[in-house]
Amino acid sequence: MATAPYYLTTPIYYVNDRPHIGHAYTTLACDVLARFKRLDGHDVHFLTGTDEHGQKVEKSAQAAGKDPQVFTDEVSQNFRKLAEDMNYSNDDFIRTTEDRHTRAAQAIWQAIDANGHIYLDSYSGWYSVRDEAFYGESELTEDEDGRKRAPSGSEVEWVEEPSYFFNLSKWQEPLLEFYAANPDFIGPDTRCNEVVSFVAGGLKDLSISRTSFKWGIPVPNDPDHIMYVWLDALTNYLTAVGYPDEENPDYSKFWPADLHMVGKDIVRFHAVYWPAFLMAAGLPLPKRIYAHGWLLNKGEKMSKSLGNVVLPEDLVGKYGLDPVRYYLLREVPFGNDGYISHETMVSRINSDLANDIGNLAQRSLSMIAKNCGGAIPNSGAFSDDDKALLDAAHNVVVDVRSEFDQQAFHRGLEAIWKVVGDANRYVDAQAPWALRKTDPDRMATVLYVLAETIRHLGILIQPIMPEAAAHMLDQMAIAPDSRSFAHLGPDHALVAGTALPKPEPVFPRYVDEDAAE
Numbered sequence: 436m437a438t439a440p441y442y443l444t445t446p447i448y449y450v451n452d453r454p455h456i457g458h459a460y461t462t463l464a465c466d467v468l469a470r471f472k473r474l475d476g477h478d479v480h481f482l483t484g485t486d487e488h489g490q491k492v493e494k495s496a497q498a499a500g501k502d503p504q505v506f507t508d509e510v511s512q513n514f515r516k517l518a519e520d521m522n523y524s525n526d527d528f529i530r531t532t533e534d535r536h537t538r539a540a541q542a543i544w545q546a547i548d549a550n551g552h553i554y555l556d557s558y559s560g561w562y563s564v565r566d567e568a569f570y571g572e573s574e575l576t577e578d579e580d581g582r583k584r585a586p587s588g589s590e591v592e593w594v595e596e597p598s599y600f601f602n603l604s605k606w607q608e609p610l611l612e613f614y615a616a617n618p619d620f621i622g623p624d625t626r627c628n629e630v631v632s633f634v635a636g637g638l639k640d641l642s643i644s645r646t647s648f649k650w651g652i653p654v655p656n657d658p659d660h661i662m663y664v665w666l667d668a669l670t671n672y673l674t675a676v677g678y679p680d681e682e683n684p685d686y687s688k689f690w691p692a693d694l695h696m697v698g699k700d701i702v703r704f705h706a707v708y709w710p711a712f713l714m715a716a717g718l719p720l721p722k723r724i725y726a727h728g729w730l731l732n733k734g735e736k737m738s739k740s741l742g743n744v745v746l747p748e749d750l751v752g753k754y755g756l757d758p759v760r761y762y763l764l765r766e767v768p769f770g771n772d773g774y775i776s777h778e779t780m781v782s783r784i785n786s787d788l789a790n791d792i793g794n795l796a797q798r799s800l801s802m803i804a805k806n807c808g809g810a811i812p813n814s815g816a817f818s819d820d821d822k823a824l825l826d827a828a829h830n831v832v833v834d835v836r837s838e839f840d841q842q843a844f845h846r847g848l849e850a851i852w853k854v855v856g857d858a859n860r861y862v863d864a865q866a867p868w869a870l871r872k873t874d875p876d877r878m879a880t881v882l883y884v885l886a887e888t889i890r891h892l893g894i895l896i897q898p899i900m901p902e903a904a905a906h907m908l909d910q911m912a913i914a915p916d917s918r919s920f921a922h923l924g925p926d927h928a929l930v931a932g933t934a935l936p937k938p939e940p941v942f943p944r945y946v947d948e949d950a951a952e
């Protein structure tokens with residue numbers, strides 16, 4: 436069995452706020468991919484965590500009247516709790532205030548410096564604390580009150596202070612060459628084009644230290660300077676696999692990372708600054724950066740001021756965890772912005788889950804319970820229709836793998852649900868209930884084919900709905916160690932005579948109490 440390593444990361448979340456559904460979404464996509472890769476035989480390292488330094492966090496701590504360390508200890512916990520509540524399978528949770536990370540961030544600084552890419556000067560220009568980003572005058576617009584605004588809409592302030600600079604301008608050509616040689620480095624293509632034209636437009640050297648606040652990692656040998664929070668934060672991906680200890684087995688196994696998943700708002704930091712820092716430090720570059728779109732609440736950006744922030748715990752409390760996990764990745768084409776709403780959630784739960792896959796499993800297993808003594812039936816020779824369905828169930832993993840490798844989760848799920856549709860059409864066409872009297876042997880074969888199809892579906896939906904899938908597979912009496920993708924296909928087919936537990940519905944309908952009133 437292949438055990439190729441697969442290292443994937445989420446962005447690390449600012450601890451200035453409690454987690455909302457947008458944060459949950461990024462990590463969910465990674466969790467689904469991590470689970471998929473494990474089932475597909477990879478040795479996965481899945482990292483998430485919190486970004487705890489910088490002015491933005493410092494200000495939030497001040498606003499809360501707390502010492503930044505106490506504040507970050509508290510807020511970071513909310514993200515750990517989110518990971519539990521959402522059933523994320525992360526292998527590590529990193530905090531940038533940990534010692535291992537200070538060591539790594541200072542080491543990468545020293546490596547870049549030793550290679551001659553850092554110089555001391557002074558910075559004067561615009562800074563957005565909300566974005567933790569510097570902006571050129573030409574990038575700014577004025578709002579109706581005459582205040583300068585960053586392209587993201589956030590406020591900017593004038594900063595003038597001594598600063599270390601990274602010679603980013605020198606990396607324009609190497610970056611462009613790298614993008615050209617590695618066309619899959621940035622996905623989706625629209626983002627790749629944006630990044631390439633941004634870099635082709637010319638790069639300015641980047642201020643990478645600040646002296647006007649203290650909450651961060653001191654610059655090696657010049658502790659009056661605090662490292663720019665993005666250089667600090669990006670390095671977390673190296674810290675977690677043991678850098679700067681390049682002898683660390685995790686480092687040799689997992690670096691360079693296979694995928695950094697990010698939102699579209701932070702693609703520039705990951706696809707321009709990060710590869711330039713790594714090249715400057717003489718380190719290998721990650722294989723891929725994928726920037727997904729934004730989740731919008733009925734078309735509006737979620738924000739505290741609009742009061743329309745959706746909290747993961749509210750959604751999960753109302754609809755259940757696995758339905759929420761399915762909905763978020765099925766409803767919105769990954770990579771695009773997309774709306775979430777109660778109406779589309781209920782429709783997905785009731786049609787895709789309760790009607791399509793839920794009914795398929797429930798009616799097939801109930802027929803087996805009733806007509807085959809509660810055990811897997813004996814099958815006769817397979818007809819062409821039987822073979823077509825079994826082949827579709829067996830082979831769909833190939834399509835799902837290729838879609839998931841491009842982060843097209845919605846298309847991977849669509850492929851699985853195409854098999855669900857095929858299976859439902861098969862039940863209707865074969866009408867096993869009618870065969871009970873006319874041809875019981877054929878009925879047994881049809882029910883066997885259905886059970887085998889459901890086994891495949893149960894295995895395939897594990898990444899997206901781990902609990903529901905486990906429930907389905909338990910009902911098929913499939914041993915926990917027989918649920919990987921290596922068990923798809925006829926070699927591991929269900930054995931006639933295996934006793935099955937009493938079937939229970941796995942995907943209940945959502946009854947809209949508000950609408951019923």
Ligand code: MSP
Binds near residue numbers: 701728
């Ligand atoms: N701390 C930085 C990342 C550093 S990575 C080295 C940061 N943090 S964040 O908490 O502001 O955002 C983290 C992620 O959440 C981003 O990828 C962002 O796109 C995502 N989302 C925040 N709101 C979102 C939505 N409404 N919808 C989808 N994702 C969004 O940036």
